[in-house]
Amino acid sequence: MDDGPKRSLKLMIVDDSNIIRRRIERSQQIARLEVVGAASNGREAVELFRRTQPDVVTMDLTMPEMDGVECVQELVAINSKVLILVVSALADKATAVDAIEKGANGFLCKPFTDRQLNDALEELLSEA
Amino acid sequence: MNSRLGGILKPLLTPAGLLVLVVILGLSFVAIVLVPGFELASEVAETSTALKLLGEQQRHPSLIRASLESMRDRLGARGYIQESLDQLRASNSQLDRGLHEMTVERPGNWFALTGATGASGAPIAGKHAAQLLDAWARELVVLKPVLAYHGVPYRDNESTGTNLNESGRDLERDLNAALRASRHVLPQLDTEFTAIANALQSTNVRSATQLRLVMISGLVIALALVVLVTVLLKARQRQESSLRQARQQTADILRTVKDGLFLLDLNLVIGSAYSGALETLFQRKDFAGLAFEDLLKSIVSERTLATALKFVKILWAERTNEKLVKTINPLGEVEVHLDAGNGKFDTRYLQFDFHRVRVDGEMTHVLVSVSDVTARVDLANELQASQSKAQGQVDTLLGILHIDPAQLSSFLGDSSAAMKMINAVLREPAREEGMFRKKLDTLFRQVHSVKGEAAALGLSSIESRAHAFEDDLKSLKEKPALSGNDFLPLVIKLDDLLTHLQSVGDLVSRLSRLHIAQPEVVHTTTAVLEQEKQKQPEGRADSGVAATLQQLAARVARENNKEASLKCTGFDMVPEDYRRTVKDIGVQAVRNAIVHGIEAPAERLSVGKAQQGMVRLTFQDVGDSGYKLIVEDDGQGLSTDRIKEVALKKGFITAERALSLDTKQTFALLFQPGFSTVETATMDAGRGVGMNLIADLTNQVGGRVSVATSAGKFTRLTMTLPRAAKRADDIEAA
Numbered sequence: 001m002d003d004g005p006k007r008s009l010k011l012m013i014v015d016d017s018n019i020i021r022r023r024i025e026r027s028q029q030i031a032r033l034e035v036v037g038a039a040s041n042g043r044e045a046v047e048l049f050r051r052t053q054p055d056v057v058t059m060d061l062t063m064p065e066m067d068g069v070e071c072v073q074e075l076v077a078i079n080s081k082v083l084i085l086v087v088s089a090l091a092d093k094a095t096a097v098d099a100i101e102k103g104a105n106g107f108l109c110k111p112f113t114d115r116q117l118n119d120a121l122e123e124l125l126s127e128a
Numbered sequence: 129m130n131s132r133l134g135g136i137l138k139p140l141l142t143p144a145g146l147l148v149l150v151v152i153l154g155l156s157f158v159a160i161v162l163v164p165g166f167e168l169a170s171e172v173a174e175t176s177t178a179l180k181l182l183g184e185q186q187r188h189p190s191l192i193r194a195s196l197e198s199m200r201d202r203l204g205a206r207g208y209i210q211e212s213l214d215q216l217r218a219s220n221s222q223l224d225r226g227l228h229e230m231t232v233e234r235p236g237n238w239f240a241l242t243g244a245t246g247a248s249g250a251p252i253a254g255k256h257a258a259q260l261l262d263a264w265a266r267e268l269v270v271l272k273p274v275l276a277y278h279g280v281p282y283r284d285n286e287s288t289g290t291n292l293n294e295s296g297r298d299l300e301r302d303l304n305a306a307l308r309a310s311r312h313v314l315p316q317l318d319t320e321f322t323a324i325a326n327a328l329q330s331t332n333v334r335s336a337t338q339l340r341l342v343m344i345s346g347l348v349i350a351l352a353l354v355v356l357v358t359v360l361l362k363a364r365q366r367q368e369s370s371l372r373q374a375r376q377q378t379a380d381i382l383r384t385v386k387d388g389l390f391l392l393d394l395n396l397v398i399g400s401a402y403s404g405a406l407e408t409l410f411q412r413k414d415f416a417g418l419a420f421e422d423l424l425k426s427i428v429s430e431r432t433l434a435t436a437l438k439f440v441k442i443l444w445a446e447r448t449n450e451k452l453v454k455t456i457n458p459l460g461e462v463e464v465h466l467d468a469g470n471g472k473f474d475t476r477y478l479q480f481d482f483h484r485v486r487v488d489g490e491m492t493h494v495l496v497s498v499s500d501v502t503a504r505v506d507l508a509n510e511l512q513a514s515q516s517k518a519q520g521q522v523d524t525l526l527g528i529l530h531i532d533p534a535q536l537s538s539f540l541g542d543s544s545a546a547m548k549m550i551n552a553v554l555r556e557p558a559r560e561e562g563m564f565r566k567k568l569d570t571l572f573r574q575v576h577s578v579k580g581e582a583a584a585l586g587l588s589s590i591e592s593r594a595h596a597f598e599d600d601l602k603s604l605k606e607k608p609a610l611s612g613n614d615f616l617p618l619v620i621k622l623d624d625l626l627t628h629l630q631s632v633g634d635l636v637s638r639l640s641r642l643h644i645a646q647p648e649v650v651h652t653t654t655a656v657l658e659q660e661k662q663k664q665p666e667g668r669a670d671s672g673v674a675a676t677l678q679q680l681a682a683r684v685a686r687e688n689n690k691e692a693s694l695k696c697t698g699f700d701m702v703p704e705d706y707r708r709t710v711k712d713i714g715v716q717a718v719r720n721a722i723v724h725g726i727e728a729p730a731e732r733l734s735v736g737k738a739q740q741g742m743v744r745l746t747f748q749d750v751g752d753s754g755y756k757l758i759v760e761d762d763g764q765g766l767s768t769d770r771i772k773e774v775a776l777k778k779g780f781i782t783a784e785r786a787l788s789l790d791t792k793q794t795f796a797l798l799f800q801p802g803f804s805t806v807e808t809a810t811m812d813a814g815r816g817v818g819m820n821l822i823a824d825l826t827n828q829v830g831g832r833v834s835v836a837t838s839a840g841k842f843t844r845l846t847m848t849l850p851r852a853a854k855r856a857d858d859i860e861a862a
Contacts (some may be wrong), residue, residue: 033767101438
């Protein structure tokens with residue numbers, strides 16, 4: 001609908017659970033967003049990020065190899081304009097705050113409904 | 129037209145427009161009134177001076193003429209002429225000086241002959257002045273010889289008397305010439321003087337008129353200025369009062385609003401304006417300039433504080449999306465401990481909300497609103513508690529419906545007896561340590577048996593309460609020194625357990641009433657319950673003991689991942705006196721057999737046994753010597769080494785003693801209070817009371833216990849009970 005003049009944005013999904021990855025990919029219904037990749041840990045995410053140069057990233061916090069907080073820091077260092085939505089459980093607010101401090105833009109609490117996911121992405125993109 | 133005028137006037141009617149008007153009026157006052165007024169005034173002064181000067185000069189021509197005529201007359205009469213000559217000289221020099229003075233160059237020169245002049249334009253005297261000077265110059269020519277005369281004009285002769293001498297004749301001639309010339313010239317001078325005076329006069333009149341006009345316009349401008357300044361002052365007053373009103377309203381709002389409101393700057397310091405509610409919320413007054421950290425430091429945990437400070441900081445980062453971080457606000461609902469004075473702490477729940485404050489798009493502050501949500505949190509907790517209570521009641525109800533009524537009724541009877549006993553023990557006076565310990569042991573056994581039966585019936589709500597009571601008893605047992613006060617908290621737990629048992633009893637009786645009220649709806653449970661109640665007094669019956677034990681065995685096996693079957697024999701021969709003892713012993717023995725005796729299925733298979741273990745409970749009437757209750761399992765048997773090891777660890781025996789113990793003495797250790805080979809206490813075992821309880825229960829009725837075991841094959845406990853049971857529950861009657 002509104003993707004005429006606005007260019008489409010690339011979305012990368014980072015989560016160690018493939019159920020969540022698929023869930024986000026399937027549920028997101030923002031016309032401007034196009035999923036360009038999914039990573040299951042921080043290290044993979046950084047590599048994929050360099051290759052696909054996404055504009056928007058959804059980021060899990062607890063992951064093997066490299067955790068979400070560190071990954072956020074790396075991604076922002078590569079591209080300071082990237083929009084990052086942390087998607088994690090609310091058990092540890094301190095870690096979520098750390099991730100925002102390192103440069104993530106917002107937080108979405110797991111578990112989430114489709115509506116909540118789309119609202120959060122829409123809100124995130126309103127800044128772009 | 130009107131609107132166009134309005135359009136022009138409107139910007140002028142603002143305070144700023146009015147101020148511009150005042151400045152314009154002030155400047156025009158200077159330009160229109162002061163400057164021309166000054167010039168006009170100086171012109172008037174100048175012309176006045178000129179008129180005065182002119183007036184003085186104007187009489188000189190006639191004086192000159194009079195002097196000349198007087199001289200001629202005196203000369204004719206041979207009179208004294210010097211006086212008139214002096215007069216002529218004086219008039220001449222005064223007029224000459226006067227005319228000279230008038231022609232001196234000066235600003236606003238009214239007499240100037242040519243060239244630039246003052247503000248009033250052309251020289252007033254103009255051509256009259258030129259003609260005047262010209263006439264005067266001609267007059268001076270004829271006057272010159274007269275003025276120059278010296279000496280006496282007469283010569284005295286005796287005969288002819290006094291005659292004119294040579295110089296007298298010359299003077300007479302000059303005088304006549306001068307008089308002749310003056311007859312034309314002097315009136316001309318007069319005319320010019322009059323003309324100039326007239327010109328000056330009219331100039332003066334004009335200047336005065338102009339001055340009056342300037343004064344009037346000055347007055348008008350001054351009036352306008354006064355009006356404008358008044359309007360401006362009024363407007364300013366209005367503005368100030370509305371400002372004051374706005375300030376007052378802000379103060380009123382801040383004082384009255386229920387939430388705590390304050391602003392945080394970039395350094396997380398609280399601003400000087402804040403709502404009065406803060407003082408109540410935080411029990412302090414010094415907010416202005418207080419660091420946010422210092423506000424929170426003493427009332428929240430260190431971890432929450434650190435996260436909270438970080439959270440407020442991230443709000444200042446433009447990257448952060450304010451809406452998308454609301455959920456991770458660590459102060460969204462935070463438990464705080466406020467100093468309530470007198471060393472006590474008041475626990476409350478506060479909710480902090482943070483909002484960015486922007487001025488012209490730039491973030492200047494974070495607005496923090498704090499509200500007390502204690503009531504909400506308490507309500508939620510209460511709701512949850514009542515929900516779980518309701519759920520508990522439903523569970524209990526469902527639990528009861530599933531239980532065999534005979535068992536349930538027997539359980540309720542037994543536990544009420546146990547409760548009475550516990551109550552009695554608690555009330556029993558005791559002074560010394562030994563008595564306290566004994567009391568504890570008795571309580572423990574009673575609660576343990578209630579717990580065991582409840583577990584056997586699947587009444588988990590009762591079981592967990594009894595377990596909690598046991599926990600308390602256990603921690604008391606571990607205390608090095610006991611006093612009467614230590615028992616006080618037990619009353620609360622006991623009360624909880626008692627209340628719950630009563631509510632179960634109530635439920636049961638309500639169920640029976642239900643049955644009576646609706647006879648056509650035959651509820652199996654209540655129906656059987658009624659029958660059972662009628663059957664009981666008739667004496668011998670297994671009263672559900674075997675069934676209880678079957679259920680217990682199945683549950684204990686399931687929960688310990690064992691497989692076991694229980695076979696009960698001879699329970700219908702248990703006399704009523706022994707019913708409870710047999711059941712209590714049975715519960716402990718079956719539990720012990722399954723938890724400690726029967727091996728895990730895999731282990732059994734590996735040593736060539738059937739996967740399912742077997743526990744046998746046999747009640748026998750052995751004639752005169754009384755009864756025998758035999759509990760036998762085909763498990764791993766008792767290991768003397770293991771028993772010694774545990775006894776050593778628990779400090780029941782020393783290492784030397786361990787070496788010298790024989791098998792019988794080793795087994796005796798099993799019956800010591802607190803002995804158990806299971807490390808952690810579960811619902812089923814590990815408290816170390818099982819064997820001890822069996823021994824106690826047997827001893828109470830005057831019986832004895834013997835153990836037979838074969839490592840890896842079986843364990844058999846034989847309880848020999850006398851024909852007539854010793855009254856063990858005397859205390860119950862107390």
